[in-house]
Amino acid sequence: xxxxxxASKYLVGLAFAGVLLISLFVGISTYFSSPxxxxxxxxxxxEHKNLALASDGPFGHFDQKQLQRGFQIYKEVCSAxxxxxxVAFGDLEQLGYNEAEVKAIANQWQTEVxxxxxxxxxxxxxxxxxxDRFPSPYANETAARAAxxxxxxxxxxxITKAREGGAAYVxxxxxxxRNQPAELLKKFPTAKTPQGLHYNPYxxxxxxxxxxxxxxxxxxxxxxxxxKPTVDQMAKDVAAFLVWTAEPKLARRHxxxxxxTIFLLFATILAYLAYQNIWRExxxxxxxxxxxxxxxxxxxxxxxxxxxxxx
Amino acid sequence: MxxxxxxxxxxxxxxxxxxxxxxxxxxxxxxxIGGGYPVPRNLNYWWNFGVLAGIFLTIQIVTGIxxxxxxxxxxxxxxxxxxxxxxxxxxxxxxRYAHMNGASFFFIATYIHIFRGLYYGSxxxxxELVWMLGLVIYLLMMATAFMGYVLPWGQMSYWGAQVxxxxxxxxxxxxxxxxxxxxxxxxxDQAALTRFFSLHYLLPFVIAAVVILHIWALHIPxxxxxxxxxxxxEKDTLPFHPFYTAKDGWFAAAFxxxxxxxVYFAPNYLGHPDNYIPANPLSTPAHIVPEWYFWPFYAILxxxxxxxxxxxxxxxxxxxxxxxxxxxxxPWLDRSxxxxxxxxxxxxxxxxxxxxxVIALGYVGGAPINWWRTALGQLAAAYYFAHFLIxxxxxxxxxxxxxxxxxxxxxxxxxxxxEAAPVGAPAHSxxxxx
Numbered sequence: 001x002x003x004x005x006x007a008s009k010y011l012v013g014l015a016f017a018g019v020l021l022i023s024l025f026v027g028i029s030t031y032f033s034s035p036x037x038x039x040x041x042x043x044x045x046x047e048h049k050n051l052a053l054a055s056d057g058p059f060g061h062f063d064q065k066q067l068q069r070g071f072q073i074y075k076e077v078c079s080a081x082x083x084x085x086x087v088a089f090g091d092l093e094q095l096g097y098n099e100a101e102v103k104a105i106a107n108q109w110q111t112e113v114x115x116x117x118x119x120x121x122x123x124x125x126x127x128x129x130x131x132d133r134f135p136s137p138y139a140n141e142t143a144a145r146a147a148x149x150x151x152x153x154x155x156x157x158x159i160t161k162a163r164e165g166g167a168a169y170v171x172x173x174x175x176x177x178r179n180q181p182a183e184l185l186k187k188f189p190t191a192k193t194p195q196g197l198h199y200n201p202y203x204x205x206x207x208x209x210x211x212x213x214x215x216x217x218x219x220x221x222x223x224x225x226x227x228k229p230t231v232d233q234m235a236k237d238v239a240a241f242l243v244w245t246a247e248p249k250l251a252r253r254h255x256x257x258x259x260x261t262i263f264l265l266f267a268t269i270l271a272y273l274a275y276q277n278i279w280r281e282x283x284x285x286x287x288x289x290x291x292x293x294x295x296x297x298x299x300x301x302x303x304x305x306x307x308x309x310x311x
Numbered sequence: 312m313x314x315x316x317x318x319x320x321x322x323x324x325x326x327x328x329x330x331x332x333x334x335x336x337x338x339x340x341x342x343x344i345g346g347g348y349p350v351p352r353n354l355n356y357w358w359n360f361g362v363l364a365g366i367f368l369t370i371q372i373v374t375g376i377x378x379x380x381x382x383x384x385x386x387x388x389x390x391x392x393x394x395x396x397x398x399x400x401x402x403x404x405x406x407r408y409a410h411m412n413g414a415s416f417f418f419i420a421t422y423i424h425i426f427r428g429l430y431y432g433s434x435x436x437x438x439e440l441v442w443m444l445g446l447v448i449y450l451l452m453m454a455t456a457f458m459g460y461v462l463p464w465g466q467m468s469y470w471g472a473q474v475x476x477x478x479x480x481x482x483x484x485x486x487x488x489x490x491x492x493x494x495x496x497x498x499x500d501q502a503a504l505t506r507f508f509s510l511h512y513l514l515p516f517v518i519a520a521v522v523i524l525h526i527w528a529l530h531i532p533x534x535x536x537x538x539x540x541x542x543x544x545e546k547d548t549l550p551f552h553p554f555y556t557a558k559d560g561w562f563a564a565a566f567x568x569x570x571x572x573x574v575y576f577a578p579n580y581l582g583h584p585d586n587y588i589p590a591n592p593l594s595t596p597a598h599i600v601p602e603w604y605f606w607p608f609y610a611i612l613x614x615x616x617x618x619x620x621x622x623x624x625x626x627x628x629x630x631x632x633x634x635x636x637x638x639x640x641x642p643w644l645d646r647s648x649x650x651x652x653x654x655x656x657x658x659x660x661x662x663x664x665x666x667x668x669v670i671a672l673g674y675v676g677g678a679p680i681n682w683w684r685t686a687l688g689q690l691a692a693a694y695y696f697a698h699f700l701i702x703x704x705x706x707x708x709x710x711x712x713x714x715x716x717x718x719x720x721x722x723x724x725x726x727x728x729x730e731a732a733p734v735g736a737p738a739h740s741x742x743x744x745x
Contacts, residue, residue: 009644012637013700016630017693023616023623024689031682058576086394154588158394161579162587204597246587249397249404256405257575264568271561278557282352282549285724 040191044184046201048165048172053240055167058258061251062244064096069222070241071095073234076220077213078156079110081148083136086157087245090130094248102130111135149196151209160239161246167239172202174235177212314349314533316545317342343526349548350555351536353723357431358534360424362559363566365522367417372515374410375459382462384508386501389464390589408578414456415581416570418604421449429641430662432650433535439642441532444525446638448518453605455514458507460602461499465586470599472499472507478612481628498592538722539650540715547719598679606676607669608634613680614692630692637699644699647707654713657706661698668694 054063071092074084089106093099112125113135128135136155138144144152160166180199185192193199197207217230227233243250320341322328331338341347381400383392396403425445428434434442457475461468476499479490495502533542542548549555573580581603585596601609608631615626637644652659668691675688716722 009640009700009704012633013696016633016696017701019617019619019626020614020630020689020693020696022619023614024686024693026617027682027685027689036682086391086398158587162584164584166584253404253408253575253578257571260571260575261568264564264571268561268564268568271557271564275557275561278553282554 040184040188041205043187044181044201044206045204046172046176048168048202049175051168051171051236051239053167053236053243055240055243055250058254060254063240065226066237066240067095067244068097069226069229069234069237070239070244072220072222073214073238074156074241075105077234078238079134079137081137081144081153081210082156083138083153084134084156084245085136086133086155087248088131088133089128091248095244099130106130106132109135111137149209153210156242156245158246160242167243169202170242171235171239173200173208174212174214174238175232176200176202314542314545314548316548317349318347318550320345320347343530344556345552346550348530348533348551349542349545350534350551351542351547351719352549352554353536353538353719354534354555354558355537356562357423357427357537359559359562359566360420360427363420363563364417364424366563366567367413367420368515368518368522370413371410371417372519374406374413375512375515377406378410379512382508384462384505386464386504386590389462389504393463405574408574412570412573412578412581414459415602415604416566416573417452418456420566421452422604425449426666428535429665430652430659431535431537432539432645432647432652434641435645435650436642437532438529438535440528441525442642443639444521444528446635448521448525450635451514451518451521455511455518456602456604458511458514460586461504461507462511463586464504464590466588466590466594466596467583467586467599469499469590469592470596471601472503474599475601476503478628478631481622481624483625535650536719537651537653538716538719539654540717540719540722543718544720546724600677603673603677606674607672608676610672610676610688611692611695613676614685614689616685616689630696634695637696641699641703645703645707647710647712649712649715654715655706655710656713657710658703661702661706664694665698668698 054061054066074082089102089109092102092105097105106128109128111128113128113132115124115126116122117124136144138147141152154162160170163169165172177198177200180193191206193207197209198211199206200208214231214234217228219231220229220234222229247253320331320335320338322331322337327337330336338347378396381392381396381403383389385392393407396407398404400406428442428445457471461472472494476490476494479493480486482489491497493503494500495506533548536542583600583602600606611634612627612631615623615630617623619626647655647658649655652662671687671691672695675684675691678684
């Protein structure tokens with residue numbers, strides 16, 4: 001009985017390890033006997049491009065002019081299909097618009113916000129107010145899918161935090177549309193981009209329902225004093241804007257972070273000096289290493305020899 | 312408490328004397344973490360992480376209570392209430408990021424604390440209960456962290472809950488009814504979210520209670536130390552305060568600085584982008600992964616791919632739970648009388664392999680599946696079980712340990728004992744012999 005108890009640990013260990021090794025053997029032999037077919041996604045998907053924005057790094061802050069340009073792109077291009085439910089018109093004051101401008105932007109927004117007719121109680125719409133969040137261009141998900149070949153345009157509020165690569169991913173998608181490479185079709189004849197989808201190697205499965213939204217330089221007109229609205233510039237600007245919509249407190253976070261870091265660094269140094277002070281007397285008694293370290297044994301032996309001590 | 316030479320509390324102020332006679336709370340604190348707790352003088356920095364874990368438990372409870380004032384546990388409103396905290400609540404973003412990253416740092420401190428215990432044999436007699444209570448804390452932490460991750464009701468929250476509660480359905484017959492009972496429905500929904508919130512609020516206080524038991528049990532034999540040799544006399548120890556409060560103090564400040572760098576400059580680095588997408592039961596994420604601190608266990612779960620007698624999924628679930636439960640038996644699996652790994656050459660080698668092994672498991676658990684990662688995970692998982700259930704019991708029987716120092720003070724001090732004294736120095740000198 002006792003023996004069985006003693007042996008049980010080995011048995012349990014052997015069972016788990018054994019089944020794992022069987023799994024390993026089966027897995028590897030399956031891999032070599034019928035290797036998985038390569039897929040077009042594996043071979044043609046590209047990592048996002050690099051994108052440098054003012055908001056990068058520990059000192060990063062927002063470039064208000066760029067955010068305003070990005071907002072203009074959202075307003076004139078993206079908002080036709082994409083909602084931005086977490087951001088209110090009033091938040092735009094953080095981009096440098098004044099109260100009156102924000103009021104005007106809300107008032108002239110292309111989609112009105114859902115409301116109730118105060119007289120009849122019937123569903124109605126009204127003009128947006130600064131306290132309203134950006135309304136969805138579609139009444140509901142079904143309407144959005146119906147208008148977009150059964151694809152649902154995602155809400156853009158958090159898009160740069162909700163995708164691997166963030167702003168760089170958005171920028172890559174917007175500038176990544178191209179014709180499907182001939183070599184892809186040659187290698188994977190069944191992987192032709194289906195009707196209604198668009199080839200974009202930065203998208204996980206290569207074929208995206210969204211048609212290229214930024215198609216030509218000068219698609220929007222920037223106010224004087226801004227860079228030329230090339231496709232590349234517009235994509236950068238809207239990516240920068242979407243960093244702000246996802247994390248409006250980013251600049252504030254970085255500024256407090258620097259203050260907190262300096263404070264904690266100072267506190268750490270003071271606490272370290274206090275520690276040194278408290279331990280000074282005790283540390284003086286302490287060897288750096290133990291007596292059994294070969295180095296110390298040699299030293300002890302040498303000291304003993306010198307002092308003429310035996311044993 | 313534990314040693315005869317421990318200083319006893321002597322109230323200086325009349326008010327404290329008055330209090331001490333009626334409710335000796337200051338006496339309790341003095342004996343627990345004050346000048347009345349003698350601690351081995353040779354503790355190295357690996358001994359700082361227990362206190363750090365305590366600090367992070369406190370940070371989590373404080374930030375969590377504030378978050379709960381704004382959070383709204385509703386399948387429709389939870390995601391937006393978190394975003395409301397991030398955008399509109401005063402300093403809400405820092406509280407939320409502190410809580411999010413606080414969980415990760417709590418686990419970092421705890422993992423280092425556990426591996427320190429593994430290396431220095433802190434689980435061995437007479438500290439078996441300290442070790443087992445620690446494991447109870449760890450299990451409670453895992454449950455709390457899992458339920459907390461569900462609360463924002465993002466895609467990973469939802470699908471994580473789906474996968475983890477799905478473990479129960481691996482058990483035949485009772486599994487599925489148990490899963491439905493735990494979730495309060497067929498899939499995670501309002502009922503699951505509300506009960507997770509309730510338990511997520513409760514469990515940290517249970518953890519705090521078990522922490523008290525953990526420290527209580529620790530104070531009976533006193534702290535272990537890097538030599539693993541028992542404390543023999545007063546020369547071996549220093550009072551916790553001011554010596555270890557000072558050492559823990561500066562190290563805690565440094566560790567909190569590291570934590571602050573994550574909170575302020577990389578708050579989402581340890582998270583997953585998919586959790587910024589609201590939960591959608593109709594759309595499964597491409598790669599469902601738990602938080603990083605569960606990756607090794609997730610790798611063990613996924614490593615079983617063959618239905619050998621029982622289904623692979625059941626093997627995986629049993630192995631995953633078993634991988635933690637076996638640690639409860641560790642004091643009896645490793646029978647070597649020598650505690651510290653520093654004096655056990657064979658043990659030390661295998662311990663280092665174990666560390667690499669667990670890191671490898673973590674890597675495999677967090678990365679997308681492919682054939683070689685699966686193979687690596689299977690090898691690493693097999694080693695994990697072999698390490699604790701086969702290798703440790705065997706080496707503790709066959710290994711010849713290195714000679715141990717006679718005492719802690721002999722191992723670290725000059726001039727305290729004749730045989731350790733550098734020859735020529737006065738026998739009881741307190742200065743370093745030139």
